[in-house]
Amino acid sequence: MKPLAGRKAVITGAASGIGRATALAAAGKGIRLALTDIDADGLADTVTRVRAAGGEVLAAEALDVSDYDAVSEWAERVHAEHGSLDVVMNIAGVSVWGTVENLEHRHWKSMVDVNLMGPIHFIENFVPPMVRAGRGGHLVNVSSAAGLIALPWHAAYSASKYGLRGVSEVLRFDLERHRIGVSLVTPGAVRTPLVETVRIIGVDRDDPRVRRLVRLFEGHAVLPEHVAGRILSGIEHNRFLVHTSPDIQFAYWVARKFAFPYEMVTRIANRQFSKLLPSVSDHTD
Numbered sequence: 001m002k003p004l005a006g007r008k009a010v011i012t013g014a015a016s017g018i019g020r021a022t023a024l025a026a027a028g029k030g031i032r033l034a035l036t037d038i039d040a041d042g043l044a045d046t047v048t049r050v051r052a053a054g055g056e057v058l059a060a061e062a063l064d065v066s067d068y069d070a071v072s073e074w075a076e077r078v079h080a081e082h083g084s085l086d087v088v089m090n091i092a093g094v095s096v097w098g099t100v101e102n103l104e105h106r107h108w109k110s111m112v113d114v115n116l117m118g119p120i121h122f123i124e125n126f127v128p129p130m131v132r133a134g135r136g137g138h139l140v141n142v143s144s145a146a147g148l149i150a151l152p153w154h155a156a157y158s159a160s161k162y163g164l165r166g167v168s169e170v171l172r173f174d175l176e177r178h179r180i181g182v183s184l185v186t187p188g189a190v191r192t193p194l195v196e197t198v199r200i201i202g203v204d205r206d207d208p209r210v211r212r213l214v215r216l217f218e219g220h221a222v223l224p225e226h227v228a229g230r231i232l233s234g235i236e237h238n239r240f241l242v243h244t245s246p247d248i249q250f251a252y253w254v255a256r257k258f259a260f261p262y263e264m265v266t267r268i269a270n271r272q273f274s275k276l277l278p279s280v281s282d283h284t285d
Contacts, residue, residue: 004236005030008058008085010078010126012065012118013092015042017192018142020049021224022091022231027055029232034059034078034085037092058082065092065118075125084129087235089140090119090164097153098201099274107201108156115160120167127171127180136179138235141168145188145248149255149262152270153200172240183234184241188248189221 009026013019015037023035027050035050037043040062047060059078063070078085094114096107119141130137146154147161165184172182227244234242243249255262 004087004232006032007087008032008034008082009087009089010034010036010085010122011089011091012036012122013142014046014060015039016046018187018190018224018227018231019091020046021228022089023050024053024055025225025228025232026089027053027057031087032056032058032082034082036061036063036065036074038062038064065121066113068117068121068124071121072125075122079129084133084135085126086130086135086137087140088122088126088130088138089142089231090122091140091142092118093142093144093160095157096199096201097157098199099153100155102201103156104201107199108159111156111160112163115157116163116167119164123167123171127175130180131175131178134178136181138181138183138238139168139171139175140183140185140231140235141165142185142187142231143168145186145251147184148186148248148252150266152266152272152274168240181235181238181240183231183239185227185231185234185244186241186248186252187222187227187244190227190244191221191223 004026007030009031011019011023011026011033014023014033014035016039019037020042023033023046027033033050033056035043035046035057037046043060043062047057050057059074059082061074063074065071092114094110096103096111098107123139127139141164143164144157144161145151146158147165151158168182168184172184175182222245230242230244233239243252
């Protein structure tokens with residue numbers, strides 16, 4: 001892409017965490033913003049912070065990214081008032097972990113609805129106008145380490161994040177002829193509110209062993225501002241795979257180059273996690 005100053009971008013999940021940090025960092029580079037999140041109060045706070053820092057917010061709307069009609073209606077208004085955008089950043093997401101015997105249908109569905117169909121809704125509504133405008137542009141999809149490697153208890157979450165990885169890989173080549181780049185962001189541990197709110201089905205979050213794991217996770221977590229910087233660098237350098245921490249980059253390299261050691265480590269990790277689960281007898285009469 002050409003310099004980012006003056007470009008127009010839509011960012012989902014802008015009320016907190018990576019989304020908010022990216023909105024502030026993007027505004028600092030002179031990008032004009034359209035922001036959305038399901039959290040109206042948090043979104044309003046982000047808008048206030050961006051404007052206080054001298055950034056420009058073209059539009060802001062509280063909506064659920066899984067609601068196709070709501071996304072489409074907002075996209076129509078944004079395009080009518082501001083024309084096509086140059087950058088689409090799909091950052092909004094939710095997380096639920098659990099083993100298959102503990103997960104319910106609603107858990108699987110929420111992961112796919114928000115983490116996969118949500119980005120698809122924004123791709124459907126914002127990328128075709130970008131193509132027709134003929135100015136080039138960039139698409140950012142935030143996946144996860146769980147979209148690269150098999151993490152314990154992440155089946156439902158990985159269903160959405162691996163799916164988003166597949167969409168991104170195809171669009172990377174499909175959109176190249178339109179001079180639209182694609183970045184797939186794969187965060188590992190990030191210090192966001194999601195760390196404390198992530199649902200682990202079938203596990204007591206107050207269990208000292210679980211709390212110890214959470215603290216260990218937090219100890220390796222990077223700040224949202226670091227991820228935001230990596231995202232913008234990925235756009236500027238047209239980088240497809242955007243890692244935010246070296247541990248995930250290394251793990252993905254091992255998974256691709258050394259299948260057997262990767263499988264052994266994954267099995268051991270799964271067995272260790274399984275020790276946190278109640279025994280089957282605890283659920284029987």
